[in-house]
Structures are given as C-alpha cells and as structure tokens.
Amino acid sequence: MSGFQFAHLEVYGRKPDAKGRSVNWVLAEATREPDACPHVATPTPPELVHGIALSEVRRLHDEACSTAKVTLSNGRLRAISKDQKTLLTVVTSHPALTESVRSDPALAAEVRAWEKRSVTWLREQYGERLLSVVRHVDESYAHLHAYVLPSDLKAAGLHPGTAAKRAVTSAGPAEGEDPKALNRRGDAAYRQAMREWQDSYWVKVGLPSGLARLGPGRRRLTREQWQAERMAARSTKMALDQAVLIDRKSREQAAKVKAAITDAQARTESAKALHDAAVDKEREASTALDRAGHQEMAAKALQAAAEVREQKASATLARAGGEAERIIAKAAQQASRISSWGSRLRSFLDGLRKSSIAAAARLEAAREVARERARADDAARRALEEAARRREAERRAQAATESVLTTARERDQARQELAALRPAPPALDMGRRFGR
Structure with missing residues (x-):
C-alpha cells in the first residue's frame, strides 16, 4: 500500500x-x-x-x-x-x-x-x-x-x-x-x-x-513524478522491513547461540563438578586403600606375634611337663629308699603334693596356650577383614577412575559443541544489506 x-x-x-x-x-x-x-x-x-x-x-x-x-x-x-x-x-x-x-x-x-x-x-x-x-x-x-x-x-x-x-x-x-x-x-x-x-x-x-x-497536488507533481516518489517510498519501506527482518533473525540467532553457550557452560561446569567429585572419590579411595594396607600390615604383625607367643607357650608347657616327670621320678626313688612305712607314706604324700603342683603348672600352661591361640585366631580374623576392606577400596578406586574418564569425555564433547555453535562473522556490510 x-x-x-x-x-x-x-x-x-x-x-x-x-x-x-x-x-x-x-x-x-x-x-x-x-x-x-x-x-x-x-x-x-x-x-x-x-x-x-x-x-x-x-x-x-x-x-x-x-x-x-x-x-x-x-x-x-x-x-x-x-x-x-x-x-x-x-x-x-x-x-x-x-x-x-x-x-x-x-x-x-x-x-x-x-x-x-x-x-x-x-x-x-x-x-x-x-x-x-x-x-x-x-x-x-x-x-x-x-x-x-x-x-x-x-x-x-x-x-x-x-x-x-x-x-x-x-x-x-x-x-x-x-x-x-x-x-x-x-x-x-x-x-x-x-x-x-x-x-x-x-x-x-x-x-x-x-x-x-x-501528496502530489500540494507540490504540483506530474503523475510520473508522483509514481516515482511512491515507488521510492515503497522501496525504502521494503529495505527497512528487510533490515528489521535481518535484525530479528540476527537477534534470534544470537539468542540461540547465547542459549547454546549458556547450556554448554552449564554442562562444562557440571562436568567439572563431576570431575572434581571423581577426583575427591579417587583421593578417598586411595586414602582408604593406604589405610587398608597399613591395617593389613598391622594384622600380619599381630598374627606373627601371636605365633611367637604360641611357640613360647608350647615350650613352656613342654618344660613344665618335663619338670613334673623329673619330680615324680625323684620322689619314687626316695620312697624306695625309705624303710619304714611312715617314711614311705610321708614320701608318697610329698610326691603327690609335687604331682599336684605339676598338674597345676600344666593346667596354667594349657590355659596360656588357649589364650595365645585365641589371640592368634582373632588376629587372623582381623587380617581377613582388612583384606576384604582393601579389596573394596581397590574396587571404589577403580570406579572413581572410570568416572573421571567419563567426565573428561563429556567435557571434551561439550567443548566441541560450544566451538561448533559459535557463529562466523557476517561477510556482508550494511550497504549490501540495504540493497545499495
């Protein structure tokens, strides 16, 4: 119009x-x-x-x-x-x-x-x-x-x-x-x-x-002049409309690029957060693994100490048994030399008393052996538990490593998408955009 x-x-x-x-x-x-x-x-x-x-x-x-x-x-x-x-x-x-x-x-x-x-x-x-x-x-x-x-x-x-x-x-x-x-x-x-x-x-x-x-009448324009002016006004409007359209499309494209950049930045930040979390998990897993290693070493030391104590208890029990046998043999020899029944009776009673002492010694030695064996069993059980914890720490460390690798791949993909979304600079100048 x-x-x-x-x-x-x-x-x-x-x-x-x-x-x-x-x-x-x-x-x-x-x-x-x-x-x-x-x-x-x-x-x-x-x-x-x-x-x-x-x-x-x-x-x-x-x-x-x-x-x-x-x-x-x-x-x-x-x-x-x-x-x-x-x-x-x-x-x-x-x-x-x-x-x-x-x-x-x-x-x-x-x-x-x-x-x-x-x-x-x-x-x-x-x-x-x-x-x-x-x-x-x-x-x-x-x-x-x-x-x-x-x-x-x-x-x-x-x-x-x-x-x-x-x-x-x-x-x-x-x-x-x-x-x-x-x-x-x-x-x-x-x-x-x-x-x-x-x-x-x-x-x-x-x-x-x-x-x-x-209008044409106010300025005494010919029909050709008026038509030319109308066409010029119409062309100007079309150029302005085209400029508005280009500007709107540019704004829409800029908005899309901005949204894509914002999304990529959000994804990059998310990937970084995941990466940091994975690094923290890996650090925790490494700490747990080191702690498990120290505990395993301590358990092995306890087990070795328990074995040494068990060996000492066995030796003590053997010595106690030998000592008791020597006491009994000596008492029998003395009893055979005593001629009177009273002397023999007293000698026998003394032998019985020494035998009870030996039995008490053997009982105490057996108890000591049982305690050492219990401590050895407890040390072995704790060593098994530490080994299981070490295996779990190794598994968590492996999972953290895999998470770090996945996060790195997502970060690299987000960077590639961000680079692809950046628009190339326009090649046309304003004069060409307005048809001049």
Whole structure:
C-alpha cells in the first residue's frame, strides 16, 4: 500500500470556539454519541488501541479542570478560564481503505504495524500525558485519534506551531521591525515548527510504513513524478522491513547461540563438578586403600606375634611337663629308699603334693596356650577383614577412575559443541544489506 501520510493536531477548551468546537464536542464525536457525528453514515463505537477509554479521559479532564486554580496579581486564587485550551488531540490517517483492511489480511497487518509505530511516536512526543488512542472503523480510511491531557492544563503549550509563534512574538520586534513584520516572522516560525513536527512523524512512522511525506497536488507533481516518489517510498519501506527482518533473525540467532553457550557452560561446569567429585572419590579411595594396607600390615604383625607367643607357650608347657616327670621320678626313688612305712607314706604324700603342683603348672600352661591361640585366631580374623576392606577400596578406586574418564569425555564433547555453535562473522556490510 503506497500513498501519503496525514497527521493533524488541535487544542480545545471547555468553551466552544467560533466553530462550535470544544472538549465536550470532540469527545462526543469520538465516542459516537447520537447527533454528534452527522458525517458518519453508520456510526460504531471506537476501538481502544492504547491507554484508557474515552469516558475516563472525560472524567479525568473534568476533575482536573474543577480543581485547577490560577494565582492573580493580587495573590488571590480563582478557577481557570473556560477559554483556556485544556485538551490536545492528534489525528493520524493511513491511505488504506477501511473495507480493504477488513478483506485483505496482508494490508491489515501493514496497517496494524503503522498503528504501533504511531503509538510509539505519540508516546515519545507526550509521555504519560498521552491518555488514550482509539481507531474508528466506520469511516472511509484507516485512522487514529489520540488524546493528550497536560498536567498544567495548558494544551497550547504542547502545540509546536503555537509555542514557536509565541516565543517569537513574546520576544518583541527586532530593531526597525513593525508589528506586521513581527507577526509575519511569528507565522514563519509557526510553519517551520509544524513542518518539523510533520517531518518527525514521517521519519518515525510514515517512511517505515512506505508512505510519502506529502501528496502530489500540494507540490504540483506530474503523475510520473508522483509514481516515482511512491515507488521510492515503497522501496525504502521494503529495505527497512528487510533490515528489521535481518535484525530479528540476527537477534534470534544470537539468542540461540547465547542459549547454546549458556547450556554448554552449564554442562562444562557440571562436568567439572563431576570431575572434581571423581577426583575427591579417587583421593578417598586411595586414602582408604593406604589405610587398608597399613591395617593389613598391622594384622600380619599381630598374627606373627601371636605365633611367637604360641611357640613360647608350647615350650613352656613342654618344660613344665618335663619338670613334673623329673619330680615324680625323684620322689619314687626316695620312697624306695625309705624303710619304714611312715617314711614311705610321708614320701608318697610329698610326691603327690609335687604331682599336684605339676598338674597345676600344666593346667596354667594349657590355659596360656588357649589364650595365645585365641589371640592368634582373632588376629587372623582381623587380617581377613582388612583384606576384604582393601579389596573394596581397590574396587571404589577403580570406579572413581572410570568416572573421571567419563567426565573428561563429556567435557571434551561439550567443548566441541560450544566451538561448533559459535557463529562466523557476517561477510556482508550494511550497504549490501540495504540493497545499495
């Protein structure tokens, strides 16, 4: 869709002007109140594009006006004048026919993009003072109405032309300048300010939407010149759209690469954590293995000591048995030499007493042997347990080593994926991207 843009602004007060226009009149026309829009064959309610409903705009405006005061020269306060311009409106129009927008999805998408650009521009111009933007779908061409409520209720100050002319006239005439010349200079400032306002709208909204700055009749262009300008505007729009598309794709690709890098970094960190954990496990396993080796050596030493004690006990038992036999033999020899029965009896009793001593010695030696054998058995059992723990430590060390190798492989794979995801630098410059 090619054509030229249209943007217009007005300021209104509570009191109707010479043409009967006021804040109530413009809001009634916008909301399609009965008898307020005779130029529309079949009125339909406006559709909200941005901000609040027009009924809220009216309420906020009336409340602000009812409480606003001005300070007089004598210091007294009074209500603001009903002649004061308190509301600013902006109308922007697109050359697309409303019926065509309804029937052509592609054109509808183009007009919606134009609306978004218009709202963005309006917000840049007026900020929070922009209360509402609505569209009318009951007129011939697609267009928007915007409503701006100044915080000081001085809408004329937001009109760029009026503000520029006031700045010139309030400064007074230059040397040798009469009032008419001053007024003409003010009018020139007015027109220049309005051209700049229109240029701003065209640069931010009209040009990206493929619209010309002005129509052919205003500049007395031939049909060929007008078609050429329309094609230039359309080509510019296509170039800008292509640039936006390329930028969006670049951003999407950058987002994908960033996500992939983030994922790879997360995987690398995870792999590093696994590697560190595996190293800790391997260190623990090595420590356990060393401890098991020391315990096995201690168990072997205990077993050797138990064997030595058992050998000593056996030797002690053998000596005790030999000593007992010698005592008994000696007692028998002495008993045979005694002639009297009393002497023989005493000798026999002494032999029995010595025999009981020998038996007690043998019993104690047997007990010592049993204790040494028990200690030897306990040492052997502990040696077997330490051997089992050593085998378990070796198994855990082997598992930790395998985990470290697996983690290293995952880390290397993550690095390869990260390197593959890094985009190559673009080869085209901006001029070639815009078709120049």
